[in-house]
Amino acid sequence: MTGSTRYVLRGVAPLGGEPTDLLLADGIIAAIGTDAVRAALDTDVSDRARGMAHAGSDTEAVEIDGAGLVALPGLVDLHTHLREPGREDAETVASGTRAAALGGFTAVHAMANTTPVADTAGVVEQVWRLGQDAGWVDVHPVGAVSVALAGEHLAELGAMAASAARVRVFSDDGKCIADPVLMRRALEYVKAFDGVIAQHAQEPRLTADAQMHEGIVSAELGLTGWPAVAEEAIIARDVLLAEHVGSRLHVCHLSTAGSVDLVRWAKARGIDVTAEVTPHHLLLTDELARGYDPVYKVNPPLRTAADVEAVRAGLADGTIDIVATDHAPHTREDKDCEWAAAAAGMTGLETALSVVQQTMVDTGRLTWADVARVMSSAPAAIGRITGGDRPQGRPITVGEPANLTLVDPAARWTVVPEVQATASANSPFRGRELPGRVVATFLRGRATVLAGQAVPQADAGSPGAAGSAYPTTARNA
Amino acid sequence: MRHLLSTADLDRATAIHILDTAAQMAATQSREIKKLPTLRGRTVINLFFEDSTRTRISFETAAKRLSADVINFSAKGSSVSKGESLKDTALTLQAMGADAVVVRHQASGAPHTLAHAGWVDGAVINAGDGTHQHPTQALLDAYTIRRHLAVAGGAGGGGTLDPSGRDLAGLKVAIVGDVLHSRVARSNVLLLRTLGADVTLVAPPTLIPVGVEAWPCRVSYHLDDVLRAEQPDAIMMLRVQRERMGAGGSGGGAFFPNPLEYTRGFGLDARRLALLPEHAIVMHPGPMNRGLEISADAADSRRAVIVEQVANGVAVRMAVLYLLLAGDAAEPKLVDERVGIA
Amino acid sequence: MSSGPVLPPASSPAERWAAPSASTGSRIVLGAPEIGRALTRIAHEILERNRGGAELVLLGIPTRGLPLAHRLADRLAAVEPGLDAAAIVGSLDVTMYRDDLHRHPTRTIGATRLPPSGIDGLVVVLVDDVLYSGRTIRAALDAISDLGRPRAVQLAALVDRGHRELPIRPDYVGKNLPTSHGERVWVLLEETDGEDAVLIETAPIKGESR
DSSP: OOSOOOEEEEEEEETTSSOEEEEEETTEEEEESHHHHHHHHHHHHHHHHTTOOOTTTTSOOEEEEOTTOEEEEOEEEEEEOOOTTTOTTTOOHHHHHHHHHHTTEEEEEEOSOSSSOSOSHHHHHHHHHHHHHHOSSEEEEOBOSBGGGOSSSBOOHHHHHHSTTOOOEEOOTTSOOOOHHHHHHHHHHGGGGTOEEEEOOOOTTTTTTOOEESSHHHHHHTOOEEOHHHHHHHHHHHHHHHHHHTOOEEEOSOOOHHHHHHHHHHHHTTOOEEEEEOHHHHHOBGGGGGGOOGGGOOSSOOBOHHHHHHHHHHHHTTSSOEEOOOBOOOOGGGTSSOGGGSOOOBOOTTTHHHHHIIIIITTTSSOHHHHHIIIIIHHHHHTTOSSSSSOOSOOSSTTSBOOEEEEEEEEEEEOOGGGSSSSOOOOTTTTOEEEEEEEEEEETTEEEEETTEEOOOTTTTSOSSTTOSSOOOSSOO | OOOBOOGGGOOHHHHHHHHHHHHHHHHHTTSSOOOOOTTTTOEEEEEESSOOHHHHHHHHHHHHHTTOEEEEEEOOOOSSOOSSOHHHHHHHHHHHOOSEEEEEESSTTHHHHHHHSSSOOSEEEEEEETTTBOHHHHHHHHHHHHHHHOSTTSOOOOSSSOOTTOOOTTOEEEEESOOTTOHHHHHHHHHHHHTTOEEEEEOOGGGSOTTGGGSSSEEESOHHHHHHHHOOSEEEEOOOOGGGGTSSSSGGGOSSSOHHHHHHHHOBOHHHHHHSOTTOEEEOOSOOOBTTTBOHHHHHSTTBOHHHHHHHHHHHHHHHHHHHHSSOTTSOOBOOOOSOOO | OOOOOOOOOOSSHHHHHHSOOGGGOEEEEEOHHHHHHHHHHHHHHHHHHTTSSTTEEEEEOTTTHHHHHHHHHHHHHHHSTTOOGGGGEEEOOOGGGOSOGGGSSBOOOOOOBOOTTOSTTSEEEEEEEEESSSHHHHHHHHHHHHHOOOSEEEEEEEEEOOOOSSSOOOSEEEEEOOOOTTOEEEEEOHHHHSSOEEEEEOSOOSSOOO
16 A cells, blocks of 8 residues: 545534544645645645646545544554464454454553463563554553562563553452552552553452442342452452552442442542543442343442442543443353353443443533543543653544544344354343444544445554554565 | 343342242153153253263153153263363253253352353253252242242141242251352252241351352351241251361361261251241252251151152142243243133 | 933032032933932942851942942941941052043142041942042052952942943942033032032043043
8 A cells, every 4th residue: 555545524513513524645634724735635636737746646435424423533443352372262362352343442451460471571572562453442451560460579660661561550350459568568669650540349258259330129039149349349449449548549340339439539639530430320320230131240340320320420420531442252061051151241442431421421411522431531541641752542633643443323223143243242232232433544534434334454564644653564555 | 031040130020930840740740640741852961071870860751751862971071171161061962952952060150161161952941050059949948948848827737738839938948057158058048048938057167168148148156046037937057068177188277177077067866946936947959968967866756858859849840841942932921811711 | 311400509619619510511410319319329339249248358449439429338237237437448549550541730639548448358338429540449449459368359430431441340320420521520528528419421521531
């Protein structure tokens, strides 16, 4: 390819505002507004006529009819499980990131609980390279906090930070950093490189063999309960630790009303804490466990209707900063069995935006501009990827990288897990009709999704943006 | 009634029908020839993932007394082992052609999964799943209570009047012990309430589940108070596990400081036995920890019906097997036949 | 086939359930007086055949065979000195011995109660309302053999409607009613249905033969 394709997006509504035209060229947003776009295109034409070809100008720009579509900055997921290395039977970096692109994402943070665990520079660089090779989204590996996620010794956080993967988010997700001294050390240590500890808040002894939320439903079903206090007690401890050592803390998949209250209190005190909520916790409750269908088994568990309302309110008022999918694919064997034997986790990359639209936008609690904040700019900020070589979560203005997703909010579709791009079928939204469809996704001006379909990444090795700092294999750019 | 998974699925009429049918079955068991040809040609599979000789033998006896063929499958699987999964076992059994699968499993909900996953065609009978339900135990408990107590006025010595068609309205039952981990308690609370009885749970706070507020019963932490104030007609002692009572091993997770303190507070001994009304019966699902939740005096007293419960278990299970298997499989509903079809 | 007097609308749910609707063309073949006379005659025949009422047991097959057995016992006791009607009647439920259980929705099991004398060495007279294919009686014979060893077993039926499928014949019959398979015979008794009548219904009703 001698130059990258240019795209003209006609009549899209950036952040749900007034419809306008956008020109994507050379990996950036080259022009906004009908006149500006025309002028830019005319410049190209006259340059060609004068023999001053420059990259991308030798082909016609591709027009995309964006009537009725909302343009959002490419979504950034701070919490995804890509399962590779180790559990490629459930998902690979390639299949997972393709699913992410179809869900409107242009960057994902891949959690460290792989096999082997991502607790060294070697493993995180491997994951980072796999993401590059696949080319669907930018993959930012998350580094483990403790060696082998054992919760005993700090992993080589510095080495991971300095590696090619430039890890900034560290988490033992899947497990809780329960030892208060280890948590303190980790919070202190990452200050040196502006890292953040993302805690999976689950007191292990209070949740020994826990299967679902502890409450009326669990008492009836005879399933061991996972009490809300096991999440809240850890959050309470960690925000105070973060305050004491002057570090920042991120709370993964917040699920209870009490947790929302704690984060609200901590922020009012000036503690540097951020929090995420998953799409499934915005919609589903523990009543779904009644059929003993393990597709509803997840960690932290589905909670009560009161908790669902509290996290929605928390997301709306900014107490909860972002939505993160906690996309957790599992093979059929791990879910096609009795509840206690089943793995915990739900897929979510391809349904996240729709669920957020249904629960928060269509109910009037968030605008599309808010969605851009909670699903793009804020997660990018927490992950420290708003700058550097491949910035994400940037505003839709001229000169910014063309990381965009176009959404049709009027579309309705039914979730059929078997036809989803993710390699696993454990979606809790099976059979549900959801609003909003991702029509197109652009990663630095290159289309990864067009007309709702993934665009095969034939030349996935090339970064698709001029002037990349990352070395590529020797080939013509 | 296509499966028997939980007493929550039984309404009053169905429950009484099962008890009445059990009474007819019990009558046949006092004959010299105890065997009936009713389920000849049917196959019942006992699928026991958890050890339980007593319950398995009870179901086996019930099936054989009705001339059904019985296959015993004992699969001791740990909750982590995926060696032979529930699904694979079920598919194997389906290939053998089971009309009914009696399943006991350590995971709550396993029989429900078995009944609805489409792996087996036959009726599924829950013989105890985790801490969830044990419906035939509750049915035999209700049967026992009815046999002894359900005569006019609600109290009175047993057996001479025919209790057919009666429920347990007006009777008071106390269930004492480890309610948190007890499937017997859960099944009994629902069924006894459905039959009109008044239930009080008695246990230390650590053994009462969060969420019990939604259950149709009272809760008390004080056994003596309940005995004196409520004068229950039946007292059901639940089995308590020593390991849970702080008898070493569970460290900070023990539910009780030590077994002795448990017995002092919640054990049925001779003194507490004397607080019960004259006609009251003492029950226990077995196996008993003599000296822990029930003293030898209480277990062997004339008011204890514990051995009879076992016999009633066979009759109740015969009734359940009959009602699930004897009729037209395509139309598995209970019909009270009244018409003289000629 | 004459269309005789049709029953007045039934007044209780049991009667409505038991009684066919007026639109299906049923006719009464036996009224209360005829039933009474038939039972009296059968009672005398039983005493005659068995040379008195000693060593005799009447087992009624629920539902309607049981009240019939009680009525026969009363008539026997009225004629024969020293006979206690209550002491010679029992009920024999045959549900668990039927050979057609899984062709119908699950049946309720009735009571089996033998009289205090038992049945060993005695003459058992089975009493049922309608004799048709004979399968009910076959099941009754199996049930009896599990309960004891009578000296002899005899059969009294209020109505014999023919169409036997097994080699079983009644010893005492109230009325022989030739019928076709498409017809249904209904027996109503005071004790169970509030009145005495035997009806034949000509229109086929959804359901299967016994």
